[in-house]
Amino acid sequence: MRYAFFVGCTALARLWGYETSTRKTAEKLGVELVDMPGSSCCGTTYLETLDEVTALAMAARNICIAEKMGLDIVTICNGCTEALTKANRTLKENPELRKEINEVLAEVGREFKGTVEVKHFVRMLKEDIGLDKIKATVDHPLEGLKVGAHYGCHMLKPSDVMLFDDPEAPTTLDELIDATGAESIAYPNRLECCTGPIMGVREDVTWSVGLEKVETVKKYADIMVTACPFCYLTYERCQLVSDHSPGVPVVHYPQLLGLALGLDYEELGLPSNKIDASCVLDYLEG
Amino acid sequence: MIEMTKKEIRIAEADSDFRRKVLETPGAENLMLCYQCGTCTADCPVAMRIEEFRPRQIARLVAYGQKERLLEGDTLWLCTGCYTCYERCPEQVKVSEIISALRKIALKEGVLHPTFRAIMKSIAEMGYIYEIDDFQNEMREDEDLPPAPEPDVDEIEAIMRKTGFLDLVEGS
Numbered sequence: 001m002r003y004a005f006f007v008g009c010t011a012l013a014r015l016w017g018y019e020t021s022t023r024k025t026a027e028k029l030g031v032e033l034v035d036m037p038g039s040s041c042c043g044t045t046y047l048e049t050l051d052e053v054t055a056l057a058m059a060a061r062n063i064c065i066a067e068k069m070g071l072d073i074v075t076i077c078n079g080c081t082e083a084l085t086k087a088n089r090t091l092k093e094n095p096e097l098r099k100e101i102n103e104v105l106a107e108v109g110r111e112f113k114g115t116v117e118v119k120h121f122v123r124m125l126k127e128d129i130g131l132d133k134i135k136a137t138v139d140h141p142l143e144g145l146k147v148g149a150h151y152g153c154h155m156l157k158p159s160d161v162m163l164f165d166d167p168e169a170p171t172t173l174d175e176l177i178d179a180t181g182a183e184s185i186a187y188p189n190r191l192e193c194c195t196g197p198i199m200g201v202r203e204d205v206t207w208s209v210g211l212e213k214v215e216t217v218k219k220y221a222d223i224m225v226t227a228c229p230f231c232y233l234t235y236e237r238c239q240l241v242s243d244h245s246p247g248v249p250v251v252h253y254p255q256l257l258g259l260a261l262g263l264d265y266e267e268l269g270l271p272s273n274k275i276d277a278s279c280v281l282d283y284l285e286g
Numbered sequence: 287m288i289e290m291t292k293k294e295i296r297i298a299e300a301d302s303d304f305r306r307k308v309l310e311t312p313g314a315e316n317l318m319l320c321y322q323c324g325t326c327t328a329d330c331p332v333a334m335r336i337e338e339f340r341p342r343q344i345a346r347l348v349a350y351g352q353k354e355r356l357l358e359g360d361t362l363w364l365c366t367g368c369y370t371c372y373e374r375c376p377e378q379v380k381v382s383e384i385i386s387a388l389r390k391i392a393l394k395e396g397v398l399h400p401t402f403r404a405i406m407k408s409i410a411e412m413g414y415i416y417e418i419d420d421f422q423n424e425m426r427e428d429e430d431l432p433p434a435p436e437p438d439v440d441e442i443e444a445i446m447r448k449t450g451f452l453d454l455v456e457g458s
Contacts (some may be wrong), residue, residue: 007434013416016429023431040413040437045367046405049386050393052312054451058409061445107448108441157369167373193331193368200401201363205335269429 005033017269059087082154141181148217180260210238249277300351313383326371398458413437
């Protein structure tokens, strides 16, 4: 299996552990992630709210690169997933907008053709690889490790655009956590937004929302697992700036999966997670 | 006293052209179906923590054409875009989309939150929301990662100019 790998700004610029663990777990599972030359920021969910045509054109430009490669796109950021999925779906389904966007793209010699799909890494694992194969490949199960999963909003919503799982009661990430031998634990308010997108408007609110969630997770689980760099940064940084940090390790899902597939703590970039996550090693079997 | 006056909706000051513009924005068409049940505010992660941010009030103020009140301060820029109100509104009013429509109108009037302006300028100038330079690429190499893709910034600027977006950002 081969995919065009759209990493997104945040992981590219500062969360190398997320990107490296994604690449290494993919390889272990027989998936080839191919870099997208010339790709840029997805356009962002911010831009969507400011100018529809520009947002669609920015996302479509990246999709055009994958179309030339002849590969479906795999993403690891929820924001990128939403921006690219929305553009891909809108331009496939709305011929008038597609014409308008292609007029913009013609300016830079590109054309959206509508020949590829966009999937979050988590969705690709579930739909294209399958839980059975993942479970069969896990040889170092993390028995006894309790995990608080945080999906993040844009993996699931808007649900009429994403068409993935149930936005009010999702199970995919939980199933993928359970597949590693760890146990995904239900906790109150687990679907609440990290509020990372307003970090630059009301930082105090983002930190307090983040702390509330990690404190809840601490009551029920050993670590928190995320699938979006923005959410990850919120839950990590809210603890780093707090005088009363609950010290809950935040781990990218591919790091957890990678451990269960026998990859090293170091090669999964876990030492660069700023809240010490070495407690997970106590649960490693095999 | 001033606070009380400010909280009145002044029908005489209603800007019906403003309401029309919001209703014409894709996604915001259902505004007039709002019966003020308050599901949006009750479930909003920001409204729970910030008293001034009330999605239900935003819907009502648009219906009454209260443009000035909506465009002042940080109100419009406090929506995280989590789509909780979008998913749960019994009338599919989708207040998140109303807020997006308001941001688009605000930008056309030269109003843009400084954080948003900075992010948009970064994308236009660097192709990313953050600078990714030699330092980042050296760190990436230490983690066994290839260099970050180099976006064609001329292409990105050309797209943003063609749509007129960059001119609006620069004029804000």
